[in-house]
Amino acid sequence: MTFFDALVEDNKQAWKQYTEHAFVEQMAAGTLPIQAFKYYLVQDYLFLIEFARAYALAIYKSPNMALMRKSLDSVQTILNVEMGLHVQYCQSWGLSEQEMQAAVQAPQTLAYTRYVLDAGMRGDIFDLKVALAPCVIGYGEIARRLAQVPNALDSENPYAPWIKEYSGEDYLRLMEEAKTELNELAQAYLTNARRPQIMEHFGNATRLEADFWQMGLERG
Template structure:
């Protein structure tokens, strides 16, 4: 198996819990209360700024100009691409960006981003990529699964979220992360792989915590 296939397999128990979580299922069947989605939207918007900072560390730690361009493009994709989905919903819910910055990150949100940033500061390009990949890949998986549910992608409120993460554009961006991870870690030692797996599974667990946090509206 490739490194990414091994990582994917290692995270499957956690990702299955994500797919079965009532928050995610509520997006898929349209039953999620809007106030829960509003809470999630605000927290995830704050999360994405730190997510972009993790990508920016890839620029700092890269010596190859092509890698620097890759990470730079992804920073732009987050700040001016993925955040478009959030801004569209914020407009529909009457949330301004000023309002977002009055919100404090919830404890689990701060723990997640602090972990990614800590791992990336201490490590190299591989650690940056693997800490990022759990979020990107699990969202691609959720988007694809929910989009297959009858009527989910056409839902008047949650359909835009589902189609955004199920889109070919988003999945292409995620696949580029998968491909680069395999390229950089090809032939790595088992010790190195185990360290990468620990990071990947830990970030996957944080993803599950994020859904639970949003379901319970945790401070």
């Protein structure tokens, strides 16, 4: 069992509620209300900005140059690549970058992003990466499963591009790299005394991810 598997096993119910939430199930079926998805996209844009800050914090928290460079790569990818792709995708849904920048963060967005940053500020690189894991790894796990749902990738499904993006080879490679990094950090940092807090970080972040889906669903 990998360390990530242990995290999921210890938070099985929360992980199921997040990865099998009605929001993503309706995406696969193509039945999610359009307004719910558009609201999610705007909040996800705001989330990515805070996500970049979290990886910038990871640079500061990194104990060696190798980890610093990994986190720097993540910051650059989010700001210089992923944000641009997200903006292009949102424009296809009739959302401008100016509109998204002017949007107010929902309470669920604030709660999740502040929790991750607080975990990193109070703790070390291990605390931070565990708090980030439900997003980084979860999206790949969710999309890979949704891609197997009959008709989920059909052109008639407006959410097929999202599923294809996160179930694609590039993202799944990043997901596996994140799992490997977690295993390495666990070997270096995990002790019996720390285990309950680490498991709690993962569980809290996972529940906050589920709240993020619920936020979108309720706006639909």
